[in-house]
Amino acid sequence: MGSEHTDTGGPRHVAIIMDGNGRWAQARNRPRLFGHHAGARRVREIVEACPENNVKYLTIFAFSTENWKRTQIEVAGLMSLFRRYIFREMQEFVKRNVRVRFIGDRIKLDGKLRGLMDEAEELTEHCTGTNLTIALNYGGRDEVARATKRLARDVATGHLDPEDVDQETLPKYLDTRVLPDPDLVIRTSGEARISNFLLWQSAYAEYEFIDTLWPDFSAEEFHSLVSSYGGRERRFGGVKA
Structure with a gap:
């Protein structure tokens, strides 16, 4: 599925680099973990x-290899947060029919966290709604090297x-081999770089670099970005007839 592209309608797959948690907290004189x-x-x-915006796949960058x-x-605080988040949200994912997957190198993660990741994937395996992919200890170059x-x-x-x-061969070995390529990649917090995220998969993605810090990113802004995508002409190297 890695080479799929669509050139009509809204984005089927949105990927987000969730940046700005630390700066959001510091602006409030709170520790960085408060922002996370x-x-x-x-x-x-x-x-x-996602469902109301017809986004079938959502991939979020939670923790990079860097x-x-x-x-x-x-x-340590982030690892604790990941464990609590997965444990707390697991039943909510099932309730909302959200299929959860994780990408990245799990070897360096602690056993309890890996167990929760496995459990979340197994528990939501039957879900047919939004496909949520969480990139955890993920790096695009690392992924390509492992593939x-x-x-x-x-x-x-x-x-x-x-x-x-x-x-067409390499995508079959990537962590994302069962996912379509992202149509739209959003990065929050004003930074205009991709930070080693989905390097292969985003070759033809549209990018949106916005100033909003991630904790302030709202469903309304998400809707606005998804809607504006629908007005873009996507030729994938071709010329409009």
């Missing part, structure tokens, strides 16, 4: 807004002919 907790609450509102460079206190390693292993064992490898 506010940001986690915002996720529910945006997930709930975020381990933050202070030990902040990283390439799996591909190379298949070549070495004779399961894949090197001559058959093309641009």
Whole structure:
């Protein structure tokens, strides 16, 4: 599914780089973790807004492979927040028919968190509504490297002919292999960079870089961005006849 694109209507798949939690907290003279907790609450509102905006897939960037460079206190607080969030929201996901998946390298995450991730995926496996994908210990380059390693292993064992490898092959080895590519990528907080997020998958995505800090990002602003996407002409390298 990795190479799917549509050029009509609204975005089927929206990906969000949720940035600005720390600055939001600091502006209120609160610790950075206060902002992360506010940001986690915002996720529910945006997930709930997906059906009315005809967004079938929502992918959110929760923790990158580079975020381990933050202070030990902040990283530990984030891991605790992830555990509590997944545990608290699991039944809500089922209630709202939300299918949950996680992408990223799970090896570095603690066992309890990995167990909760597995449980959330299994519990929501039957859900047919919004597909929520949470990128946790995720990096685009890391994902491509891990995918390439799996591909190379298949070549070495004779399961894949090197001559058959093309641009349609690698997506089958990515973490997102069961997902369509994102149509729209949103980054909050005024930063205009993609920060190693869905590098392969976003080759033809539309981007929106907005000034709003993530804890202030509302369902109304989400709706506005999704609506404006529908007015864009998407040619994927072609020329309009």
